[in-house]
Amino acid sequence: MLASPIRTARQALSKRPYICPSCLRKAKLQPLASAQPFVARSYRALHTSAGPPSNDAPFRKLLKDAVKRKKKEERATAASSSSSSSPQQTPKNQDLRLEKWELTVGIEVHAELNTARKLFSGAATSTGEAPNAHVALFDIAFPGSQPHFQIETLVPALRAALALNCRIQQKSSFDRKHYFYQDQPAGYQITQYYEPFAKDGHITLYPHDFPSGVSPDRGPIIIGIKQVQMEQDTAKTVHQPPSTHLLDFNRVSHPLIEIITLPQIHNPTVAAACVRKMQTILKTVNAVTAGMEMGGLRADVNVSVRQRNTQAADTGHTYHGVTGLGQRTEIKNLASIKAVEDAIIAERDRQIDILESGGVVEGETRGWTLGSKTTKRLRGKEGEIDYRYMPDPDITPVIVGKEMVAHLRNTLPMLSDDAITMLVDVQIYGLTPKDASTLLLLDDGDRLDYYLDVVQYLRSALSDYPETLARVGKTAGNWVLMELGALFKNEEWSDSRVSSDQLASIIEYLLRKQITGRTAKLLLAMKFEGDARPVGQIITDGDMMLKPLSHHEYTDMAQKLIEENPNIVKDIVEKHRHQKVKWFVGQMMSNSAEGTVEPGTAEMVLRNLLELPPMQSK
């Protein structure tokens, strides 16, 4: 039956899709290009085949700026709205229900590839530019126009698939997936259905991939990736209430990859962690334009529940070798990690409600808006037959050479798991797993770069003071994340507000015990507020340097305490409770200005006066 596409077509027509004529006139229509067979045997072939548009270099910067702007807006919105979304109220018997019903989730992630051109035309990819400014004839399905596969789009796609541990297919091909909607001028999307370019990957979630630092399954969780395919994006519809829909074709045919996981996820938190990790991996290998916050990544979640401990293998649904599954529904177009988690919880609970009351879950496509309590039906789920898949006769297969795959594999940047292993290694940086993954996630990696600069500065500045070197990584982590992080709480991160050298200089004074912790915080706040003087100058001007006590001052202070506390002295000397010396050390420290009393020196002086054996060296 063609029921769903026809319904979709009617809906589309009734909404009177509209293309602004002046925008179309202004559109820079590209010349026709004929379909050409493509054989990518070497990396160089990709780069010599067609030079990228001249504005390629500022492209990443524009995106980064746009991400920053967007984050700023989001923060402002979050601050002004008191009502944040909350997942559906958990009923009291929720634990019992979840003991009875098992959730299963499979995820499809669509990611916009970081390419200079569209998938099948020479038009530039764009973001935040005037509507319909980058549109080739093929992009709007102009009669007679032909696809021209842009071979360089393969590079980020292959990088992404390799980072997701996939097998790259030597031969892949493109197919047409038919459905009618206003944002897709050809009436079909070009995708890879029969022969995707990458298969059989996996993603591993470690405890550090969870915000709590704990994985629900305790150990690592491996989620299979069925395949990664290349496909076209659709146009953007701009709704102008009550009944106008404007279409911006800049996005149409922007190259996407669709990453399809196996239905092997059984927990909403794991699903969220999986999408978050995919996003991190794709960003690390520079495969995508932007994260979810900019619409560069969208997730569809497929949700089903089944009764635990039943032999459902014969009766249940099957997907790519996974049997005995419940009926899935699909929630489309989720644009944040929170939406992924909340939508799955809401949909799981809705399905359990239906099944517990004797009903049947229908295969549907559903929608979710942040803050709502339940998913909403959009349409019945289209199936293979509705889509009338067929190989695209205008596009020749893509052949990828082993040499190119090997080159891309060998030049992948360090992935987050390896980076975290290095950051938590006590011999190298010694951060906690949580701090290490926070550093990786923050500010598009800018915070990590900043941290590494601080550490590098400190390592060379303190080379004459080796006993501090082991603490440099951890101390710098605390200052970059906690102290500086707190100052940036309500502001956009910027690495120039307090330069890495200036922060490192503050930490250096602290590690050399030349200033107190309180002074260090004060200096940081002053630099943050714009004090342009070098740290050393501020310390001199403010007479902030610690003045160490003389041996004579230590002895006076200790002697006074011993005279004032004869009972404690008795305990120590006569009852041999030597540990109580520490009480005197504590008193000496708290009675003097912060940082002026060195606990080691104080104990040495005290033991001397009390005629105790010297301290054991550790």
Ligand SMILES: Nc1ncnc2c1ncn2[C@@H]1O[C@H](COP(=O)(O)OP(=O)(O)OP(=O)(O)O)[C@@H](O)[C@H]1O
């Ligand atoms: N019973 C099920 N329960 C939960 N998830 C499932 C179930 N069956 C399949 N899935 C998941 O649904 C997703 C199916 O994606 P796939 O792209 O193969 O098909 P599709 O959803 O029909 O395609 P599209 O949405 O792109 O048109 C996979 O992530 C898979 O793991």
Ligand SMILES: [Mg+2]
């Ligand atoms: Mg899919």
Ligand SMILES: [Mg+2]
């Ligand atoms: Mg789907």
